[in-house]
Every structure is written in C-alpha cells, then in structure tokens.
Amino acid sequence: MIQRLLAILHARNLEFLRDRGTLLFTTLLPLLVVVGMGFVFGGPERPLFKVGVVTSRIDRNADAFLRERYVEFVPEQDETTGLAKLSHQQIDLLLSLSSPVRYWVNTDSPKGYVAERLLLAAHQDAQRQTVTGKAVRYVDWLFPGILGMNMMFSCLFGVGYVVVRYRKSGFLKRLHATPLTAFEFLSAQVLSRLLLILFVTFVLYAGISLIIGFHNAGNPLLLILIAVLAALSMVALGLTIAARFSSEELVGGLLNLLTWPMMLLSGIWFSLEGSPRWVQWIAHIFPLTHALDAARAVMLDGAGLTAIAPHLLYLAVTALAFLAFGAWSFRWRID
Amino acid sequence: MSAAILEVRDLVKQYPATTAVAGVSFSVPEGTCFGLLGPNGAGKTTTIEIMEGILPPTSGQVLYRGEPQGPRFKEEAGILFQKTALQDFLTVRQSIALFRGLYAHGLTVDEVISLCALEKLADRDSRKLSGGQQQRLLLAIALVNDPAVLFLDEPTTGLDPQARRSFWELVQSIKARRKTIILTTHYMDEAELLCDEIAIMDRGRLIAMGPPRRLLHEHFAEVMLELPRQDFTPAARALNLTVIEAAERIEISTHDLEGTLRALMAAQVPLAHLRIRPPNLEDLFLELTGSELRP
Numbered sequence: 001m002i003q004r005l006l007a008i009l010h011a012r013n014l015e016f017l018r019d020r021g022t023l024l025f026t027t028l029l030p031l032l033v034v035v036g037m038g039f040v041f042g043g044p045e046r047p048l049f050k051v052g053v054v055t056s057r058i059d060r061n062a063d064a065f066l067r068e069r070y071v072e073f074v075p076e077q078d079e080t081t082g083l084a085k086l087s088h089q090q091i092d093l094l095l096s097l098s099s100p101v102r103y104w105v106n107t108d109s110p111k112g113y114v115a116e117r118l119l120l121a122a123h124q125d126a127q128r129q130t131v132t133g134k135a136v137r138y139v140d141w142l143f144p145g146i147l148g149m150n151m152m153f154s155c156l157f158g159v160g161y162v163v164v165r166y167r168k169s170g171f172l173k174r175l176h177a178t179p180l181t182a183f184e185f186l187s188a189q190v191l192s193r194l195l196l197i198l199f200v201t202f203v204l205y206a207g208i209s210l211i212i213g214f215h216n217a218g219n220p221l222l223l224i225l226i227a228v229l230a231a232l233s234m235v236a237l238g239l240t241i242a243a244r245f246s247s248e249e250l251v252g253g254l255l256n257l258l259t260w261p262m263m264l265l266s267g268i269w270f271s272l273e274g275s276p277r278w279v280q281w282i283a284h285i286f287p288l289t290h291a292l293d294a295a296r297a298v299m300l301d302g303a304g305l306t307a308i309a310p311h312l313l314y315l316a317v318t319a320l321a322f323l324a325f326g327a328w329s330f331r332w333r334i335d
Numbered sequence: 336m337s338a339a340i341l342e343v344r345d346l347v348k349q350y351p352a353t354t355a356v357a358g359v360s361f362s363v364p365e366g367t368c369f370g371l372l373g374p375n376g377a378g379k380t381t382t383i384e385i386m387e388g389i390l391p392p393t394s395g396q397v398l399y400r401g402e403p404q405g406p407r408f409k410e411e412a413g414i415l416f417q418k419t420a421l422q423d424f425l426t427v428r429q430s431i432a433l434f435r436g437l438y439a440h441g442l443t444v445d446e447v448i449s450l451c452a453l454e455k456l457a458d459r460d461s462r463k464l465s466g467g468q469q470q471r472l473l474l475a476i477a478l479v480n481d482p483a484v485l486f487l488d489e490p491t492t493g494l495d496p497q498a499r500r501s502f503w504e505l506v507q508s509i510k511a512r513r514k515t516i517i518l519t520t521h522y523m524d525e526a527e528l529l530c531d532e533i534a535i536m537d538r539g540r541l542i543a544m545g546p547p548r549r550l551l552h553e554h555f556a557e558v559m560l561e562l563p564r565q566d567f568t569p570a571a572r573a574l575n576l577t578v579i580e581a582a583e584r585i586e587i588s589t590h591d592l593e594g595t596l597r598a599l600m601a602a603q604v605p606l607a608h609l610r611i612r613p614p615n616l617e618d619l620f621l622e623l624t625g626s627e628l629r630p
Contacts, residue, residue, distance in 0.1 A: 003436060003439075004436060004437045006436065007432075007433055007434075007435075007436025007437055008433070008436075008437075010433070010436075011422055011425060011429065011433040012422075014424060014425060014429060015422055015423055015424045015425065018424035019423070019424055166422075169420030170416065170418055170419055170420050171419070171420050171421060171422055173389065173416065173419075174414075174416060174419045174420075174421075174476075175437070176389050177387060177388075177389055177409070177412070177414040177416075178409065178434065178437040178438065179406060179409045179410055179437060179438060179439075180437050332389070333389070
C-alpha cells in the first residue's frame with residue numbers, strides 16, 4: 001500500500017514542480033499578499049473601543065452605565081477571559097456589576113482611561129483594579145487569518161481541480177485498472193498538497209513577520225501542528241467535493257459555495273465575538289474557524305497544547321471523516 | 336486445448352436508453368489471442384471493459400481462473416484502453432515507473448522500455464509523442480506487471496500503416512511469450528494476423544465464434560469474385576449467386592468458379608476488371624453484420 005501511495009505522490013509532485021505557471025502562481029500570490037499587507041498596515045494602529053461585562057447576556061436596562069452611547073458592551077463568560085482580552089487591549093475596560101461593582105483597567109491603554117472616566121460618572125464607588133499589557137494590533141490579529149485564508153484556497157481548489165482533470169482525461173480510469181485503491185490515491189493527493197501548503201505557509205509566515213514585525217508568543221511547533229491538521233482537514237474537504245463530479249464548472253461552483261461562508265464566518269477579517277449565537281454555531285462547523293482560533297491562541301496569547309487540544313481534535317476528526325467520505329463516494333470514471 | 340483463463344457468462348449491460356450487451360457467453364483459453372470483432376457500437380468495448388473489471392455488468396459474470404475477479408486479477412491483468420490520458424509533465428520513463436510502482440511484481444522499467452522499443456524516447460515528455468509512439472508507451476504501461484492476460488481495446492485505431500505494422504510486430508512478440516491476449520478491433524487484417532480465435536459481435540450479441548479459418552470455411556465456398564458495381568448488369572442480378580454488396584464493388588462467393596464465370600459471360604458482364612481471391616474475414620464480417628448504414 002505504501003509503495004503504491006508513494007508512486008502516486010512522487011508523480012504528482014513531479015507534475016506540480018514542472019507545471020511552471022501553476023508553481024509560480026502558487027508562490028507569487030502569497031508574496032503579493034505579503035507586500036499588500038505591508039503597504040496597507042504600514043501606518044499606526046487604532047485599537048477598538050469596547051467594554052467587557054462579566055455576564056452571560058448584556059441587559060441595557062440593568063444599569064445606567066450600560067445605556068452610555070458610543071460604547072460597545074460585550075459579554076465575558078468569566079473574569080479570566082475578560083482579563084486576557086483587557087491585557088491585549090482588545091477591550092478597554094472589564095466590568096463586574098454584581099455588588100460591589102468592580103472594574104479592571106489597563107493602565108497602558110489611553111482608551112481605557114477615557115472609559116474609566118465614563119464609568120466613574122455612573123459608579124463613583126466602583127472598586128478599581130489594574131492590569132498592564134500592550135495592545136494587540138489588528139494586523140497581528142489578522143495575520144493568522146491571512147495565512148489561514150491562503151491555506152483554505154490552496155487546499156480546496158488545489159486538489160479539487162486536479163482530481164476532476166484526472167477524471168475527465170481518463171487518467172483516473174487507467175489508474176482504476178491497477179491495484180491502486182481510492183483511499184491510497186486520495187491519501188497521496190492529500191500528502192502532496194500538504195507538503196506544498198506547509199512550504200508556502202512557512203514562506204508567507206516568515207515574509208509577513210519580517211514586514212509587520214510580528215512576534216509569536218507561543219510554541220512554533222504547535223503552530224506547525226495546527227497547520228498540518230488544518231491543511232489535512234481542508235484538503236480532505238476539497239476531495240469530498242471532487243470525489244465524484246467531472247465538470248470543472250460544477251466543482252468550481254461547489255468549492256465557491258464552501259469558501260465564501262468560510263471567508264465571512266471563520267473569523268479571517270473580524271472577530272465573531274458579539275455576533276448571534278447561531279452564527280457562531282455555524283462558524284464552528286468550519287475547520288478554518290478552529291484552525292484560526294487555535295493559531296491566534298498560540299500566536300497572541302502563547303497558549304499551550306492543552307488549551308488548543310479541542311480544536312486540534314476537531315481538525316483531526318474532520319480530516320479523517322472527510323477522507324473516508326471521499327474514498328467512499330469516489331468515482332474513477334465519468335458516469 | 337488448455338483451460339480457460341477467462342470465462343464470460345450471460346453478460347448483460349443495460350443503459351437507460353440502450354442495451355449495450357445483450358447476453359454474451361464465451362471463454363478464452365490460456366495462451367491464445369482472442370479477437371472481439373464488430374462494427375462501431377456493437378458492444379465490444381463495453382464487453383471488454385466488463386472483462387477488465389472496471390465496468391460492472393447489469394447481470395452475468397466474468398470468471399478469472401475459475402473465480403470472480405478479485406485483487407489477484409488486478410495484479411495479473413494488463414490493460415490498454417481505447418483512449419488514455421497520462422499524467423502531464425512526466426517523461427516516458429517516469430510514466431512507466433509510476434505504473435510499475437502500483438504493482439507488487441513485474442518487469443523492471445528498463446525491461447519494459449526495451450520490450451516496446453522505447454529506448455530513444457525514454458526521456459521525452461509523454462505528451463510529445465506521435466500516435467504510434469503513444470500507443471507503444473501505453474502498451475509498455477500495460478506490460479509493467481508482466482501480465483498473464485493482456486487486454487487491447489482497438490489498439491491501432493488512428494495509426495498510420497507503418498505504425499500499425501510495428502505495433503503488430505510488438506503484439507506478436509508478446510504472443511510468443513505465451514501471454515493471453517484479448518483484442519477488440521474492427522480491422523479484419525489485424526484480427527486475421529494476430530488472433531487464434533475470434534468472436535464477432537453485433538448489436539450486443541455474439542453472431543459467430545471460432546478460429547478464423549474455420550469460420551471462413553463454414554461461411555464461404557472456395558473463392559471470391561470481385562467486380563466493380565457498375566459492371567454488374569441487371570441480368571447478372573437475376574442469376575442465382577451468393578452476393579455480398581460492398582460500397583464500390585460486388586462480391587460473389589462460389590465453389591464452382593468456371594460455372595459462375597460462364598453464367599456471368601452469358602449475362603454480358605464485362606470481365607476486364609474481375610478479380611479472383613480467397614475469402615477473408617472482411618467478407619465474413621460484411622456477410623454477418625450487413626453493410627448497410629447504421630442509424
């Protein structure tokens with residue numbers, strides 16, 4: 001089985017490396033993204049203005065301060081998550097309204113100072129506690145999103161079109177006449193794409209880090225693990241679409257149908273925090289959401305393996321499930 | 336005769352609009368070259384693809400060495416499809432190596448290359464081969480596992496006469512290695528040259544089967560007379576002759592050459608363009624399948 005898998009893997013890698021146009025495009029596009037980001041995010045950052053409230057749901061009528069205009073209130077499940085965000089200046093103030101009223105302010109944050117004045121106008125007797133910590137710039141927050149988005153397109157479209165082309169040309173039919181199994185063939189495709197994606201993602205990571213001066217707070221090995229599992233899951237997802245169809249147009253449409261919700265809902269561009277629960281629920285179906293949550297936790301907060309384990313587990317399970325479904329519904333020839 | 340390596344039993348392939356194969360049974364003895372003949376659309380390719388195990392039949396079965404085709408069959412069969420695209424950007428040698436990697440046993444890549452006379456093309460991009468070279472590469476790929484049974488589906492369609500001849504020589508050298516070959520073709524000269532046994536198919540059914548010589552003997556008298564169509568007068572048509580009508584000519588099959596010639600002269604048929612020859616498979620094919628245009 002390994003011998004057959006390696007034979008297909010080797011041939012696919014050769015094909016890819018010799019297809020100069022595609023090779024150039026696959027490496028140039030991310031570099032263009034890097035240059036573009038350097039251009040757009042070269043200037044100073046403006047942090048968001050938000051107050052976190054330790055509660056499960058914000059009731060604007062519960063307190064006079066919650067009726068303040070031009071302040072966005074976001075619910076925080078507990079103090080720990082709220083304080084983590086406060087130290088990154090993702091919120092400007094953290095508030096606990098259960099008596100006695102307490103609040104935390106980041107003394108490094110100019111906006112926190114203003115928010116504190118507003119609060120004290122409503123609650124003179126509120127108890128003050130402080131934290132420190134530099135703001136997480138939007139560009140730092142966006143960085144994992146850009147890597148993830150590039151990975152998603154490469155995973156889904158890269159393998160999807162190749163398999164459909166093989167099927168249309170009759171090459172798959174010829175392979176079917178050999179002892180090769182669908183699972184072996186698909187695994188080889190997944191591995192070939194995985195190697196490419198890891199390489200491109202690494203180049204992109206290094207390039208963007210240099211341009212925006214990013215510092216990774218966590219363990220780089222964890223990032224590699226996240227990248228591997230995320231790529232496996234999304235390549236396998238692409239293969240479920242490419243498993244049986246033989247029209248590039250149809251497969252292109254279906255892949256778009258998958259990528260657009262992921263683009264909007266996986267938290268590439270903006271945080272889903274504060275969006276309706278059902279939106280978050282849908283977002284967490286997508287592998288990309290879990291990959292980005294895990295990557296941000298590691299890169300921005302220095303999270304460890306246990307903290308991101310549920311995300312990794314989700315990516316691993318979906319990778320296997322998609323691959324199994326792809327192999328089960330696989331068609332070697334045009335029906 | 337040696338035991339059957341492949342046995343086809345009551346094969347039916349039904350598509351929504353048509354019945355491609357309508358109950359076909361035959362067996363192929365080991366070490367023979369078996370030809371499946373028939374006009375376009377007769378069901379040859381459908382039959383051979385079911386035998387290759389890549390198309391499921393609607394009913395009936397194919398036995399390989401007495402058992403339904405399993406993993407062993409895939410290891411031991413070599414296949415050349417009517418149309419096959421190979422992976423882009425690979426050289427001839429790499430394409431062969433790719434397929435060699437998919438089998439547990441077989442010849443080395445170099446052995447296959449020399450067997451199919453591809454030495455000079457080994458490092459060429461497989462997309463830059465001529466039609467005949469391409470077929471030789473596909474044959475080489477079909478031989479990588481040193482197959483016990485080789486399927487060739489219309490292997491010389493579209494090749495020029497020289498490429499066809501060199502391909503036939505290759506197939507004959509493979510035959511000499513005692514391989515079983517299943518061949519579909521609509522070239523009668525190809526079948527006559529290569530096949531030990533033939534089956535003629537039409538509209539999804541077998542209409543004749545046996546060694547080519549025996550079939551010819553069964554269906555034809557000793558000689559064939561060929562005349563241009565315009566020379567075949569209405570008076571000649573009234574004669575009691577066995578006639579096959581081809582596009583430009585009339586063919587008469589007879590065991591009484593002198594009697595037939597006398598009758599033709601009596602009917603005032605000009606004999607200046609008359610040709611006398613032994614019957615061949617093409618005559619048999621036309622006699623069995625008819626020469627009228629198909630819808």
